[in-house]
C-alpha cells in the first residue's frame with residue numbers, strides 16, 4: 001500500500017505517531033525476501049536471516065522500538081562513522097580532510113583498485129582504505145588507540161560496549177585483504193603507524209557488539225549536535241557532527257550512496273552484519289538491523305524500513 005508522505009519540518013511528529021510508524025516500518029518489511037547473509041567473515045554466516053529490529057531515538061531521548069531491537073550484533077562498518085567523528089574532534093576539519101578525504105570512489109567498500117586510481121589517496125573514511133587511515137590517526141599506538149576508540153564508541157552508545165571475541169578472531173584470521181590495503185596505504189605514506197597494528201585495532205572496532213537500539217542512540221547523538229540524549233554527555237563538538245554527516249551523505253552506503261540520498265534523503269551508514277544507522281539532523285537517530293544484504297553489502301529490510309520512516313515522518317532534508 002501507499003506510503004504516507006509528510007513534508008519535512010523542523011521537528012518530529014508527535015511521539016504516538018512516531019511509535020505507530022516504527023511499528024508499521026517493521027510490519028511492512030518483516031516478510032520482505034531477498035538478499036543474503038554475509039559469509040566472507042565466517043562468524044557472520046551463522047546469523048539468523050529472520051532477525052529484524054527497528055528503533056528510533058529522538059533528540060530528547062525518547063525511544064520507539066519494534067521487533068528485535070535488543071539483539072546484539074557486531075557493529076562492523078558502522079563503526080567507521082563514529083571513529084571518524086572522534087578523530088575529527090581530535091585533528092580538526094582541515095587535517096582530517098587532507099588525510100582521509102570526503103569523495104565517493106564509486107567502488108565497493110574493500111576496493112584496492114580505488115586506491116591505485118587515486119594515487120594512493122584513501123578517498124573517504126567510509127571505505128576500508130579511509131577507515132584504516134582514520135583508525136591510524138587515533139592518538140597513541142596499538143592498545144592505547146583501541147582503548148580510546150572503545151571508550152569513544154561506548155560514549156556514543158551511552159553504555160559500555162563489549163567485544164565479540166568470536167567475530168574478532170574469525171575476522172582476524174581472514175583479513176588479509178585489509179592487511180594488503182593497509183600496506184598499500186603505507187607505501188604511499190598515508191599510514192604512518194604500524195599497518196598491521198592498525199588493522200588489528202580496526203578489526204576490534206568492527207567486532208564491538210551493538211543493538212538496533214544502540215545504533216539509534218548513537219545516531220541521535222549525531223542528530224543532537226554531539227550530545228548523547230540519554231546520558232547528556234557531550235561526545236563530540238557540533239562542527240564534528242556537521243562534517244561527519246556530510247561525509248555520510250556522500251559515502252555512507254558506498255557506491256549506492258546516491259540511490260540512498262535519492263530515496264531516503266538523510267545521511268546513513270551500513271554495516272555488513274546487517275545494521276544501518278541513519279541520522280535526521282536535529283530530530284532523531286534510526287537504528288535498524290536485519291542480516292540479509294544486497295550486493296553492495298546493505299541490509300535489504302533495513303533499507304526499506306528506513307526509507308519508509310523517512311517518508312512517513314517527514315525526515316528527508318530535501
Ligand code: DON
Pocket residue numbers: 076077078109110128171178203206270271272273296297298
Ligand atoms: O573490514 C571489513 O571487511 C569488515 N570489518 C567491515 C565491512 C563492512 O561492514 C562493510 N559493510 N557493508
